[in-house]
Amino acid sequence: MTDGSLxxxxxxxxxxxxxxxEPDRLQLLLEFSEGLPELPERYAEHPELLEPVPECQSPIFLITELDESAGTGGDAVVRLFFSAPAEAPxxxxxxxxxxEGLDGLTAAExxxxxxxxxxxxxxxxxxxxLRLRGMGGMLGRIKRQVTEKAGL
Incomplete structure (x- = not known):
């Protein structure tokens, strides 16, 4: 993966x-909503640990973790966790x-x-x-958290 690529x-x-x-794209988006993993217990029981994303019209919260068992800094593996209501597909x-697209990548990726x-x-x-901006807000927060946690 090169800089600026997917x-x-x-x-x-x-x-x-x-x-x-277009109609099928919306259906695919709904399928991704159904595939979002539930929060692990450590966050489900402590939602205050998650960061809100106010750019989203619906209440969504996220947190990143870095798994440094494979490396540190830019080589640490990113884990993502989200809390979003089912009523906000x-x-x-x-x-x-x-x-699906970012979980398991390195911090640098x-x-x-x-x-x-x-x-x-x-x-x-x-x-x-406005809804598309919400996704950009999520990505921006993910990147900021990763930068801070990886020390980059």
Whole structure:
């Protein structure tokens, strides 16, 4: 993965979205919302540990962890955790995309992801700009947390 490019998983997701017509893209977004993993107990019992994403119209919270067993700094592996209500399928879908596309990457790989990833999904005519900005807000917070935790 080079600077400004998509991880293989994120590239595959973008390709999947762009291979579909607009109504099917929305259906795929809903499928990602259904695939978002539940919070582990350590966060479900302590939601105050998660950071809110006020750019999202729906209440969503996230936290990153770095697994340094494979390396430190930019080589640490990023783990993502999200809390998003089931009544907010668009927001959950964006969180699901970011989880599937970024979880397990190194800190350096996450930081190299372009900020316009939400624009690349081809949802601009089907989803309001405010909702797309919410995904950008999630990515921005993920990158900031990773930068801080990895010391980059």
């Amino acid at each position: 991880s293989p998983a994120l590239a595959a997701i973008v390709e999947d979205f762009n291979a579909l017509g 668009t927001t959950r879908g964006f969180a699901g995309i970011l989880h 996450v930081l190299a992801v372009p900020n316009d990833v939400s624009d690349r999904l081809g949802l601009s005519r089907a989803i309001t700009p």
